[in-house]
Amino acid sequence: MDIAALGARAAAMIDELGAISASPDHxxxxxxxxxxxxxxxxxxxxxxxxxxxxxxxxxxxxxGHWHPAGRDxxxxxxxxxxxxxxxxxxxxxxxxxxxxxxxxxxxxxxxxRPPYGIDVLAFGDEEGTRFxxxxxxxxxxxxxxxxxxxxxxxAEGISLRDALVAYGKNPDEIPAAAYDPGKVIAYVExxxxxxxxxxxxxxxxxxxxxxxxxxxxxVTVTGEAGHAGTVPMRMRRDALLGASEMALAVERIAKAxxxxxxxxxxxxHVEPGSINVIPSRVVFxxxxxxxxxxxRREALxxxxxxxxxxxxxxxxxxxxxxxxxxxxxxxxxxxxxxLRNAVADLGxxxxxxxxxxxxxxxxxxxxxxxxxxxVRCRNGVSHNPAEYTSPDDMGLAAAALIRFIERFQxxxxxxxxxxxxx
Ligand SMILES: [Zn+2]
Numbered sequence: 001m002d003i004a005a006l007g008a009r010a011a012a013m014i015d016e017l018g019a020i021s022a023s024p025d026h027x028x029x030x031x032x033x034x035x036x037x038x039x040x041x042x043x044x045x046x047x048x049x050x051x052x053x054x055x056x057x058x059x060x061x062x063x064g065h066w067h068p069a070g071r072d073x074x075x076x077x078x079x080x081x082x083x084x085x086x087x088x089x090x091x092x093x094x095x096x097x098x099x100x101x102x103x104x105x106x107x108x109x110x111x112x113r114p115p116y117g118i119d120v121l122a123f124g125d126e127e128g129t130r131f132x133x134x135x136x137x138x139x140x141x142x143x144x145x146x147x148x149x150x151x152x153x154x155a156e157g158i159s160l161r162d163a164l165v166a167y168g169k170n171p172d173e174i175p176a177a178a179y180d181p182g183k184v185i186a187y188v189e190x191x192x193x194x195x196x197x198x199x200x201x202x203x204x205x206x207x208x209x210x211x212x213x214x215x216x217x218x219v220t221v222t223g224e225a226g227h228a229g230t231v232p233m234r235m236r237r238d239a240l241l242g243a244s245e246m247a248l249a250v251e252r253i254a255k256a257x258x259x260x261x262x263x264x265x266x267x268x269h270v271e272p273g274s275i276n277v278i279p280s281r282v283v284f285x286x287x288x289x290x291x292x293x294x295x296r297r298e299a300l301x302x303x304x305x306x307x308x309x310x311x312x313x314x315x316x317x318x319x320x321x322x323x324x325x326x327x328x329x330x331x332x333x334x335x336x337x338x339l340r341n342a343v344a345d346l347g348x349x350x351x352x353x354x355x356x357x358x359x360x361x362x363x364x365x366x367x368x369x370x371x372x373x374x375v376r377c378r379n380g381v382s383h384n385p386a387e388y389t390s391p392d393d394m395g396l397a398a399a400a401l402i403r404f405i406e407r408f409q410x411x412x413x414x415x416x417x418x419x420x421x422x
Contacts, residue, residue, distance in 0.1 A: 001106065001399055001400075001402060002035075003346075003393070003395040003396060003399045004391075004395055005395070006102055006106070006394070006395040006398040006399060007390070007391035007392050007393070007394045007395025007396070008391050009099050009102060009333055010095070010099060010312050010391065010394040010398060011391040011394065012103075013046065013091050013094075013098045013102075014091060014094060014095060014098060014394075015090070015249055015326075016042060017039055017042060017043075017082065017090070017094045017098075018090030018094070020038045020039045020042070020259065021035060022034075025089065026086075026088075027084055027088045027089070027385065028085075028086045028087060028088065029082070029083055029084045029088070030083060030084070030122065030129050030130040031060070031083045031124050031125040031129070031130045031131065031136075031137075031163075032060060032125075032130070032160075032163040032166070032167045033130070033147065035083070035169075035353075036060065036083060037167070039082045039094075040056065040060065040062050040082065040122065040124065043047065043058070043062045043082060043097060043101075043122045044056070044064075046098075046101050046347045047062070047064030047101055047120060048064075048324050049105075050064070050094055050101050050102075050105035050108065050314055051066065051104070051105065051108040052064030052066050052101070052104060052120060053065045053066075053067075056416055057140065057141070057173075057174075057175045057176075057342075058140065058163050058164070058169050058170055058171065058172075058173035058176065058177050058334055059124065059125070059136060059137045059140040059141075059145070059169070059174055059179035060124040060125075060137065060140060060164075060167060060169060061122060061123050061124060061137045061138075061140070061177065062082075062121070062122040063119055063120070063121055064101065064119065064120040064121075065117065065118075065119050066103070066104050066107075066108065066117055066118045066120075067117035068112075068113040068114060068117065068146045069114065069115050069116055070117075071114070071116060071117070072115070072183075072317045073116050073117045074116045074184065074185045075116065075117045075118065075119050075179070075183060075184055075185065076116055076118045076119075076185045076186055076188065076405070077118075077119050077121055077141075077179075077184060077186070077187040077188070077368070078096075078100035078103070078118060078119070078120050078121070078187075078188050078189070078190075078401070079092040079096065079097060079100060079119075079120060079121030079122065079123060079138075079187070079189060080093050080094070080095065080096025080097045080100070080103075080121075080122070080123065080126075080162075080189050080190070080191060080213060080360065081096075081097075081104075081122070081124065081125070081126030081127070081137070081138075081346070081360060082094055082097060082121040082122045082123070082124060083123075083124050083125055083126060083127050083129065083130075083333050084127060084129070085127050085129050085383050086129060087366050087384070088383060088384075088385070088387075089381070089382055089383065089384055089385060089386070089387020090387065091127060091192045091377065091382075091387050091388070091389070092191070092192055092382055092383065092387060093127075093191075093390045094193065094420060095190065095191070095192060095375065095394060095397075096189050096190045096191050096387065097120065097121075097122045098394075099190045099394065099397050099398045100120040100121075101120055101192070102118055102151070102398045103124070103398055103401035103405060104118055104120060104405075105391055106398075106402050106408075107402065107405060110284045110341065111407065112405075114403075114405065114408065114409070115409070116185060118405065118409070119182055120169065121141065122367065123135075123137035123138050123141075123360050124137045125137040126138070126359070126360050130148075130154045130155075130163075131152045131153070131154050131160050131163075131281070132152050132205070133149045133152045133160060133276060133337055134358070135158070135358075135362060135363040136149055136306075137236060137360075138360035138363035139176065139360075139363040139366075140174050140177040140178065140352075141177055141179060141363075141364070141367070142178065142179070142363045142364050142365075142366045142367035143175070143178030143179070143181075143367060144363060144366045144367075145174055145177075147174075147373050150164075150171055160194065163245070166186035167192070171203050171398075173363075178367075179367055179368075181368060183338070184367055184368040185368065185369075185372070185413065186332065186335055186368050186369045186370065186371060186413060187361060187364040187365075187368055187369070187406070188335065188339070188370070188371045188372070188373070188401070188404070189359060189360060189361055189364075189371075189372050190372075190373045190375060190397050190400075190401060191355075191359060191372060191373075191375070192374070192375050192376075192377040192382060192389050193206065193353075193374040193375065193376060193377055194356075194357050194377065194380070194382035194383075195356065195357075195380045195382075196379065196380030197351075197353050198351070198353070198374060198375075198376035198377075199376050199378070199379070199380060200343070201351055202347055203348060203350065203376065203394070204348060204375065204376050204392070204393040204396050205343050205348055205349050205350050205373060205374065205376070205396060205397055205399075205400055206350055206352065206353045206373070206374040206376075206377060207331075207336050207339045207340050207343070207350050207351070207352050207353075207371075207372075207373060207374070208352075208353065208354065208371075208372035208373070208374055209291060209330070209335075209336065209352045209353065210291040210328050210329060210330040210331055210354050210355070211291075211329040211331070211332055211354070211357075211358065211359055211361055211362055212262075212289040212290055212291045212328055212354050212355060212356050213290060213291070213293050213296055213325075213326050213327045213329075214287065214288065214289045214296075214324065214325070214326045214358075215286075215287075215288045215289075215296055215300055215322055215324065215325050216285065216286065216287050216322070216323055216324035216325075217285065217286040217288070217300075217303075217320055217321065217322050217323070218283060218284075218285055218320075218321050218323055218340050218402075219243070219246065219283070219284050219285070219286065219307065219318065219319070219320050220281070220282070220283045220317075220318070220319045220320075220321075221239045221240075221242045221243045221246070221276070221281070221283075221284075221311065221317070221318050222239055222281050222283045222316060222317040223236075223237035223238055223242065223279065223280055223281070223314070223315075223316045223317075224236075224237040224278070224280055224282065224319075225272060225277050225278055225279070225280035226277070226278040227276070227277070227278075228275070228276040228277060228278060229276065230286055230338070231278060235376035236278055237278075237314065237316055237353070238278050238279055238293070238314070239270075239271075239280055239281050239282040239316060240282050241272055241278035241279075241314065242282075242283040242311060242314045242316040242318070243268065243284050243380055244308055245310045245314075246279050246284075246303075246306070246307045246318075247265040247268075247284065247309055248308040249303060249307070249310065250263045250265060250286055250303060251263065253299050253303055253306070253364060254288070254299065256301060257290065257295055258292065258295075259290050259291055259292040259295045259354075260288065260290070260354060260357055261288065261290040261292075261295060261296065261299060261374070262288075262289050262290075263286060263287070263288045263289075264286070264287045264297075265285065265286055265290075266285055267284060268282060268283075268284040268287045268289060269282065269283045269284070271329055279317065283333045288300065289356050290328070290331075291328055291329065291354035293327055293328045296328075300310070300322075303320075304320055308318060308404065326358070329361060329362045329370070330363045330368060331370055331371050331372055331379050332369035332370060332371055332413060334413045335369055335371030335413065336352070336371060336372070337402055338371070338404055338407060338408065339371055339372075339373050339400070340352075341403075341406035341407065342400045342401070342403035342407060343373075343400045344395075345400075345403045346396060346399055346400060346403065349398075350373075350400075353373065353374065355374070357382075359372065369413055373397060373400060373401070375389055375393050375394065375396075376389065376393050377389045377396045377416075378390075
């Protein structure tokens with residue numbers, strides 16, 4: 001196995017896909033667009049060249065099948081997504097598809113014949129950029145796509161249903177995209193880390209423990225507007241100062257959490273928003289993520305208490321509403337172990353880390369056990385044209401997948417260890 005050659009091939013494929021964009025200036029490739037079509041066709045060609053039988057389901061997911069043990073043998077699924085955000089990097093998504101294809105290609109070449117089949121999947125809708133839907137492609141594969149999502153419309157007013165039809169698909173066939181859970185062993189995805197942890201640890205690869213659950217809150221703080229020059233400091237009811245103190249409380253709560261909780265106040269709207277008026281009303285958002293649902297819930301309770309204490313002290317009103325809640329999806333322990341062993345075969349440590357970002361594995365976990373391999377990216381930068389993962393690291397990741405597949409002789413997973421701790 002030539003790791004450097006695998007890495008160079010992966011980098012060339014990344015560049016080829018990265019050139020397919022709606023804009024000549026930057027990379028934007030949205031679900032069910034002509035760019036998606038072109039990218040899907042290239043992926044299908046690569047799959048065919050690698051020795052896979054290619055098909056495409058009703059949600060546009062490209063599927064490459066390798067069935068050395070016959071079509072009825074259980075399947076190991078390896079995949080990621082080929083859609084992007086606006087002004088994206090080249091690695092987020094495509095890398096996982098490419099590494100899956102390269103790994104299977106190597107196995108075919110080497111004459112390896114596992115007692116199971118492998119399907120490489122290229123999902124078209126992970127980012128949720130075009131439609132206000134989430135993970136529709138992987139949800140269809142997992143058999144959990146909600147038909148109501150077909151009515152979702154994009155910025156041009158085109159519904160998902162109409163976009164699918166324009167893409168040549170029959171939305172009535174979506175249920176047939178679902179795998180039979182009895183025929184699937186596991187779903188494994190290699191993805192760039194999108195954060196700085198592996199780089200800081202000096203490790204090229206990491207094993208994901210869980211895809212973090214998230215809560216999003218909207219907090220409205222009300223005070224009283226007044227003249228910036230005439231109202232003494234002790235007589236003010238400044239909504240922005242209260243909101244600021246609450247934002248600092250969020251930081252304090254997240255920092256004190258032993259599970260690596262992250263919390264962000266990303267938006268703050270101040271009214272009336274004048275330079276010479278004391279702020280009367282502030283609405284801000286909180287995005288809170290943790291790989292422990294219990295500690296996320298505890299943090300929310302603690303924040304609520306803190307926010308009311310701050311509001312009382314400052315004679316402000318506060319209303320907190322949660323508008324989004326996603327539970328943590330643990331990666332299967334046995335798969336974590338197998339991935340770590342595969343990386344250890346290559347002489348690396350593969351530290352464990354949670355994923356703060358969402359992934360197709362969240363939908364796939366409804367179908368089967370999931371495992372994820374993270375690959376180091378430069379400066380932790382992602383969703384940005386500066387996103388970069390070195391050919392060497394991608395070569396190692398492909399080699400780790402190959403080792404993982406080689407070692408995967410028994411299609412039965414050890415369920416005694418369950419999922420990750422939450
Ligand atoms: Zn991604």
